[in-house]
Amino acid sequence: xxxxxxxxxxxxxxxxxTAVNLAWLAAREGAPTLIWDLDPQGAASYYFRVKPxxxxxxxxxxxxxxxxxxxxxxxxxxxxxxxxxxFSYRNMDLYLEQAKKPVRQLHKLLKPFKHEYYYVFLDxxxxxxxxxxxxxxxxxxxxxxxxxxxxxxxxxxxxxKFFRQNRLDPSKLLPFxxxxxxxxxxxxxxVDDSPTxxxxxxxxxxxxxxxxxRMGSHRAPLGEFAPNSRSARCYEALWEEVKQHLSHWE
Amino acid sequence: MRIEFIIPEGVRFEDLxxxxxxNNRILTEPSRMADRTxxxxxxxxxxxxxxxxxxxxxxxxxxxxxxxxxxxxxxxRLRTGRMPxxxxxxxxxxxxxxxxxxxxxxxxxxxxxxxxxxxxxRVLNRxxxxxxxxxxxENTLPRQQGKRPGxxxxxxxxxxxxxxxxxxxxxxxxxxxxxxxxAQHDLMLAALATIGEIPGSYSSKLNLKLDPAxxxxxxxxxxxxxxxxVMLQNEDGTRTGTDSxxxxxxxxxxxxxxxxxxxxxxxxxxxxxxxxxxxFAWMGTITSPSRDLDVYLLNFDKYRDSLPAAVQADxxxxxxxxxxxxxxxxxxxxxxxxxxxxxRLIKNWRDFLEQxxxxxxxxxxxxxxxxxxxxxxxxRIYRRVIREGNAINAESPADDLHELRKTCKKLRYLMxxxxxxxxxxxxxxxxxxxxxxxxxxxxxxxxxxxVTTLKTFSHQMVAExxxxxxxxxxxxxxxxxxxxxxxxxxxxxxxxxxxxSLSKNQGHFRKLFASSGEPQV
Ligand SMILES: Nc1ncnc2c1ncn2[C@@H]1O[C@H](COP(=O)(O)OP(=O)(O)OP(=O)(O)O)[C@@H](O)[C@H]1O
Ligand SMILES: [Mg+2]
Numbered sequence: 158x159x160x161x162x163x164x165x166x167x168x169x170x171x172x173x174x175t176a177v178n179l180a181w182l183a184a185r186e187g188a189p190t191l192i193w194d195l196d197p198q199g200a201a202s203y204y205f206r207v208k209p210x211x212x213x214x215x216x217x218x219x220x221x222x223x224x225x226x227x228x229x230x231x232x233x234x235x236x237x238x239x240x241x242x243x244f245s246y247r248n249m250d251l252y253l254e255q256a257k258k259p260v261r262q263l264h265k266l267l268k269p270f271k272h273e274y275y276y277v278f279l280d281x282x283x284x285x286x287x288x289x290x291x292x293x294x295x296x297x298x299x300x301x302x303x304x305x306x307x308x309x310x311x312x313x314x315x316x317x318k319f320f321r322q323n324r325l326d327p328s329k330l331l332p333f334x335x336x337x338x339x340x341x342x343x344x345x346x347x348v349d350d351s352p353t354x355x356x357x358x359x360x361x362x363x364x365x366x367x368x369x370x371r372m373g374s375h376r377a378p379l380g381e382f383a384p385n386s387r388s389a390r391c392y393e394a395l396w397e398e399v400k401q402h403l404s405h406w407e
Numbered sequence: 408m409r410i411e412f413i414i415p416e417g418v419r420f421e422d423l424x425x426x427x428x429x430n431n432r433i434l435t436e437p438s439r440m441a442d443r444t445x446x447x448x449x450x451x452x453x454x455x456x457x458x459x460x461x462x463x464x465x466x467x468x469x470x471x472x473x474x475x476x477x478x479x480x481x482x483x484r485l486r487t488g489r490m491p492x493x494x495x496x497x498x499x500x501x502x503x504x505x506x507x508x509x510x511x512x513x514x515x516x517x518x519x520x521x522x523x524x525x526x527x528x529r530v531l532n533r534x535x536x537x538x539x540x541x542x543x544x545e546n547t548l549p550r551q552q553g554k555r556p557g558x559x560x561x562x563x564x565x566x567x568x569x570x571x572x573x574x575x576x577x578x579x580x581x582x583x584x585x586x587x588x589x590a591q592h593d594l595m596l597a598a599l600a601t602i603g604e605i606p607g608s609y610s611s612k613l614n615l616k617l618d619p620a621x622x623x624x625x626x627x628x629x630x631x632x633x634x635x636x637v638m639l640q641n642e643d644g645t646r647t648g649t650d651s652x653x654x655x656x657x658x659x660x661x662x663x664x665x666x667x668x669x670x671x672x673x674x675x676x677x678x679x680x681x682x683x684x685x686x687f688a689w690m691g692t693i694t695s696p697s698r699d700l701d702v703y704l705l706n707f708d709k710y711r712d713s714l715p716a717a718v719q720a721d722x723x724x725x726x727x728x729x730x731x732x733x734x735x736x737x738x739x740x741x742x743x744x745x746x747x748x749x750x751r752l753i754k755n756w757r758d759f760l761e762q763x764x765x766x767x768x769x770x771x772x773x774x775x776x777x778x779x780x781x782x783x784x785x786x787r788i789y790r791r792v793i794r795e796g797n798a799i800n801a802e803s804p805a806d807d808l809h810e811l812r813k814t815c816k817k818l819r820y821l822m823x824x825x826x827x828x829x830x831x832x833x834x835x836x837x838x839x840x841x842x843x844x845x846x847x848x849x850x851x852x853x854x855x856x857x858v859t860t861l862k863t864f865s866h867q868m869v870a871e872x873x874x875x876x877x878x879x880x881x882x883x884x885x886x887x888x889x890x891x892x893x894x895x896x897x898x899x900x901x902x903x904x905x906x907x908s909l910s911k912n913q914g915h916f917r918k919l920f921a922s923s924g925e926p927q928v
Pocket of ligand 2: 172173174196200280281282
C-alpha cells in the first residue's frame with residue numbers, strides 16, 4: 158500500500174481536484190485504490206456522488222468501534238472506493254486528542270487495508286492541526302499543490318519548517334505548481350524560473366483550466382468528461398511523475 | 408463478489424431489461440462484443456490456485472482480470488500494452504507481486520477463448536450514482552484448436568458496488584423470480600469442457616497407484632511408462648524453448664528413468680537395461696547445456712541484485728552472452744530431438760514398455776511382489792545415506808558431500824516411484840525430511856557448479872572478444888559471493904544431517920521399509 162496525501166495549509170489550491178483525478182487515474186490502471194475524504198466540507202465525496210455521512214461520526218471512527226470497511230463505498234469506477242467525509246470531522250482534533258497516540262491514529266486505522274488497497278489517497282482539509290499531523294505520519298508522500306505566488310512559496314517553506322521541527326521526513330513533501338495561469342506574469346516567472354528553495358519540486362504543473370471547475374457540475378473526475386483537455390493531460394503526467402517518487406508504506 | 412445466473416432458453420434480455428426499468432433508474436451502456444481469452448500455464452498453476460486469468464483486448468491495450476474461481480476474494484485488474492507472456496513481463500505492482508509466486512517461471516498460454524455480446528445495465532440511485540450492475544452475456548465459442556464454433560450458456564451477472572447491498576439483493580430476487588438459475592461453475596470451466604480440455608490434467612508428478620502384490624517387473628514398466636508420458640508431454644515445449652520448465656520436466660523424467668533402470672535391479676535382462684541406460688545418458692548429455700544456460704538466466708536478476716549497485720550494470724553483457732548461447736544450444740537440442748537416434752529410442756522404448764512382461768523370466772526380482780523389492784531397495788539406499796553422512800566431518804573433501812547428494816537423490820526417486828505402496832501421510836513426511844537435507848546438499852553442489860561454469864563463461868567471453876574488464880570484475884565478485892554461500896551451506900550441513908539421522912527418524916524409516924530379517928543401521 159502506498160499512502161498519498163494532498164495537503165496545503167492554504168485553502169482552494171487544488172488539493173481535492175488533485176486527489177480525485179489522481180485516484181481516478183490510479184484505479185484506471187487496475188490498482189485497487191481508496192480515497193479518504195477527510196475534509197468536513199466533503200468535496201471529494203460530492204464529486205463521487207457519495208453521501209458525506211459516517212454513521213456515528215468521526216468520534217466513532219477514531220474510537221475504532223466499528224470496522225472502517227463498513228463505511229467504505231464503491232464509486233462509479235472500478236477499483237476506486239471512497240471513505241466519505243462527515244460533517245463531524247470538523248471536531249476531529251478533539252477525538253484524536255483523546256486517543257492514546259494522538260498522531261498515529263490514522264496510521265492505525267489504515268493498517269488493516271495494507272493488502273486491500275494498492276493506493277490510498279488522503280484528501281485533507283486546509284490548516285495545520287492534529288489531523289494534518291496524523292496525515293504527515295500516515296502518508297508516504299505528501300503532495301503540496303502550490304499556486305505560483307510569492308505568498309504560496311512562503312507557505313511551502315512553513316510546511317517544510319514544520320516537518321523539520323517535528324522530526325518528520327521532509328523528503329515526503331512533493332510540491333508542484335497548481336492553477337497556473339499563463340496570462341499572469343507572476344505565475345509565468347515563478348514557474349519558468351522555479352525558485353531554488355522549492356526542494357523536491359515536481360516538474361509537472363497543472364494549468365488553470367475551467368474544465369477543472371466543471372468537475373463540480375459533472376460530479377465526475379476530469380477524465381470522464383474532458384479526457385483530452387489540457388488539465389486532464391497534465392494530471393496524467395503528474396501521476397506518472399508521482400509514481401516515480403512513491404515508496405512503500407510500513 | 409459477482410453473482411452469476413444462467414439464462415434459460417426463452418428468457419429474453421429485452422424483457423428482463425424492460426421489467427427492471429419499470430422499478431429502477433437505469434443507465435444502459437451500449438452493447439459490446441468482447442473476445443475473452445483465458446490464460447494458464449501448461450501445468451495449470453492458476454486453476455490449481457483456484458483462480459482464472461481473463462484477457463480482453465481493448466483497442467491497443469489488454470485488460471487482464473485475475474479472479475477467484477470459487478468463493479470470496481478480490482479480483483485484480485491490469486491494463487497493459489502487450490499481453491505479458493511471463494509474470495516478469497508485468498509492470499511492477501500488486502498484480503505482479505501476487506501473480507509471480509503462483510506462476511513463477513512458467514509461460515502463460517491461451518487455454519480457451521469465449522466470444523460474448525454483453526449488455527450492461529447500471530442501476531442508479533437518486534444522485535445518479537451507480538449502485539449495482541447487471542451484465543447480460545450472450546456467449547459463444549469461436550473456432551479454436553480445430554474445434555468447430557459452438558454455443559455456451561447465456562448468463563446474467565450481478566456485480567455489486569461496495570456499500571450498496573440493497574439494490575443487489577433486489578436484483579437477485581428479481582432474476583430468480585424471472586426463472587434464472589444460479590450458475591454452479593464459472594463460464595470458463597464450461598468452455599474448457601466443451602473443447603475437451605481437462606483443467607489440472609498435467610502434472611510432472613508420478614501420481615501412480617501401484618498394487619503391492621504386482622510383479623516387480625510389471626510395476627517397473629508402469630513407472631517407466633508414466634515417465635515416458637511426462638517426457639513426451641514436455642517435448643513440444645522443450646523444442647519451443649521459451650518456457651524453461653518444459654525442458655526442466657523433460658530432464659527430470661529422463662533422470663528418473665535412468666535412476667529406475669539402475670536402482671530397480673534384476674527385473675529386466677541386463678542387456679536391455681544397459682542399452683537404455685546408455686541411450687538415456689545420451690539424452691541427459693544433449694539436454695544439459697541448454698538447462699545450464701536456463702538456470703543462469705532464471706537466476707540472473709538475483710545475481711545482479713547481489714552485486715553492489717555501482718557494478719550491477721557491468722554484469723549485463725553476461726546476460727547477452729547467455730541469451731546468445733541459449734539460442735545456439737537450443738538449435739543443437741532441437742537437432743538432436745529430430746535425429747533418427749532419438750526417434751528410434753522413443754519408439755523402441757515405448758514398444759518395450761508396452762510389451763507384456765516375460766512370463767519365463769528367470770531374473771531374481773522380476774517375479775517378486777513389487778512391495779518386497781521396493782522395501783529392500785529403499786532400505787538399502789537409506790542405510791547407505793546414513794553411513795555416508797556419518798562419515799562426513801569438518802575435514803572431509805567436498806566430493807564426499809557430492810557422493811552423499813547422489814545417494815540421497817537415488818533414495819528420493821525410489822521413495823517417489825513406490826510412494827503409493829506406503830501410507831500416504833507417513834511417506835510424505837519422510838520425503839519431506841529427506842528433501843530438507845537434499846536442499847542443503849543441492850545448494851552446496853549448485854554453488855560449486857555455478858562457480859565453475861562462471862569461470863568457463865568468462866574464458867569463453869574473452870575468447871569471443873569484446874568483453875570489458877568491468878564485466879569480468881563483476882563476474883569475479885559474483886564468484887566470491889557464490890563461494891561464500893557454498894561455505895555457508897557446508898556449515899549448515901552438520902545440523903541438517905544430524906536432524907535427518909535422529910534416531911527417532913531412523914525408527915520411522917525402519918518401520919516403513921525394513922523387513923524383520925533385515926540388518927539394522
Ligand atoms: N487547475 C484548475 N483550474 C481551474 N480551476 C481549478 C483548478 N484546480 C482547482 N480549481 C477550482 O478551484 C476550486 C478549489 O479547488 P479544490 O477544491 O481542488 O482545492 P482545495 O485545495 O481542495 O480546496 P479546500 O482547501 O477548500 O479543500 C474548485 O472550485 C476547483 O474547481
Ligand atoms: Mg479540498
